[in-house]
Amino acid sequence: MSEERKHVIIYTDGGCDPNPGPGGYGIVLCYGKTRKILSGGFRRTTNNRMEMYAAIRALESLKEPCQVTLYSDSSYLVRGMRQGWAKRWQEKKWLRVPDERAANADLWQRLLELCEIHTVTFVWVKGHAGNKENEVCDQLSTAALHRPDLPADEGFENAPELKVKMTQAGQPCRKCGTAVIQKKPRKAPKAGQQYYYEYYLYCPACKTIYLVEAARRECPADLPDLFHL
Numbered sequence: 001m002s003e004e005r006k007h008v009i010i011y012t013d014g015g016c017d018p019n020p021g022p023g024g025y026g027i028v029l030c031y032g033k034t035r036k037i038l039s040g041g042f043r044r045t046t047n048n049r050m051e052m053y054a055a056i057r058a059l060e061s062l063k064e065p066c067q068v069t070l071y072s073d074s075s076y077l078v079r080g081m082r083q084g085w086a087k088r089w090q091e092k093k094w095l096r097v098p099d100e101r102a103a104n105a106d107l108w109q110r111l112l113e114l115c116e117i118h119t120v121t122f123v124w125v126k127g128h129a130g131n132k133e134n135e136v137c138d139q140l141s142t143a144a145l146h147r148p149d150l151p152a153d154e155g156f157e158n159a160p161e162l163k164v165k166m167t168q169a170g171q172p173c174r175k176c177g178t179a180v181i182q183k184k185p186r187k188a189p190k191a192g193q194q195y196y197y198e199y200y201l202y203c204p205a206c207k208t209i210y211l212v213e214a215a216r217r218e219c220p221a222d223l224p225d226l227f228h229l
């Protein structure tokens, strides 16, 4: 059944100066005797994002499903794909651990989708070690990050905070992963108390309590009238 896919060799590099800062990526695509070059950049991004973005742009430029060998000097990219990190984070809804998001989930998601279309083997190469095509990618990437009027890397500039805040019922408990429930305090705030929590989150399994910033209320001066006790 296996229709013969064209074998494309791709070299990629990406980087920032400083990190984070203006970033660029460079790509060399080789198919038979054809050689194609791509590059681009963003006004503010990170080294890891540019390494990933180089691979994404390269794979996105292929017009049909291909068999790809992709060389990169980014162990973050190569290990993320080869060792299944990205796949595992995706399965856990992009949480690395219950209270922390995986960084660059937007780009990992795109890469995983592209790897469904193409058969990709990621190969790590030592950077700046004389590999001709990798040197070309490095030069392209450096040249790109110095261009004026680079676009915004929206995924970086609008990235969510990595630490997940406990804000609503149904989120996994940080200690045991059980879905937390919302509870109302049984006791009314006492006189003299400055603030109270209208509700809090509670883990029914390990009994951990999470206070929620959005549920915090200032105590009114005339407490007893506000609460029907």
Ligand SMILES: [Zn+2]
Residues within 6 Å of the ligand: 173, 174, 175, 176, 177, 178, 203, 204, 205, 206, 207, 208
């Ligand atoms: Zn728990």
